[in-house]
Amino acid sequence: MQTVKTGDTVRVHYHGRLTNGSTFDSSEGRDPLEFQVGAGMVIKGFDSGVLEMQVGDKKTVQIPVDQAYGPKNDELIMEFPKANIPPDLKPEVGMELQMSNAQGQVFPVKVAAVGNESVTLDANHPLAGEELIFDIELVEIV
Known part of the structure; x- marks a missing residue:
C-alpha cells in the first residue's frame, strides 16, 4: 500500500x-x-x-x-498611542484589529492591554x- x-x-x-x-x-x-x-x-x-x-x-x-x-516574539508587541486610534473605536482587551505598515501591508493584531494614553497591541500569531x-x-x- x-x-x-x-x-x-x-x-x-x-x-x-x-x-x-x-x-x-x-x-x-x-x-x-x-x-x-x-x-x-x-x-x-x-x-x-x-x-x-x-x-x-x-x-x-x-x-x-x-x-x-x-515562540512569541516580543518585538511584535507594541505600544500604540490612543490619539492615533479612530475616535469611534473603543479598544478592549482581546479585540482583534487590522493594522498596516509603511508598505501598505495589512496584518492582524490583538489588543493585549488598554492604558490611559496608549494601547498594547500584539501582532504575534494567536x-x-x-x-x-x-x-x-x-x-x-x-
Whole structure:
C-alpha cells in the first residue's frame, strides 16, 4: 500500500487542540484539508506528521513550539498611542484589529492591554508559543 512521501498531495481530516485540551481548529463538517507535503503549505510539524501514513491511517501528533508557529516574539508587541486610534473605536482587551505598515501591508493584531494614553497591541500569531496536538486521518493521496 502507498505511503505518504514528500511531494505528494494529500487530503486529511484533523482536530487541533492545545495541551490544555481546548480545540482551536477542526475539519469536522468541512471538506478534508488538501496540501502538498513539504511545500510549506502547513506548519512543519503537521507536514512531517503525515509522512509514512497510509490511506485510512489515524494518528495523534504532538507538535513542539518550534515546529508550529514558533515562540512569541516580543518585538511584535507594541505600544500604540490612543490619539492615533479612530475616535469611534473603543479598544478592549482581546479585540482583534487590522493594522498596516509603511508598505501598505495589512496584518492582524490583538489588543493585549488598554492604558490611559496608549494601547498594547500584539501582532504575534494567536498560536505562537503554543505546543499543538493534532489528531490526523489520512483520507486520500491525490
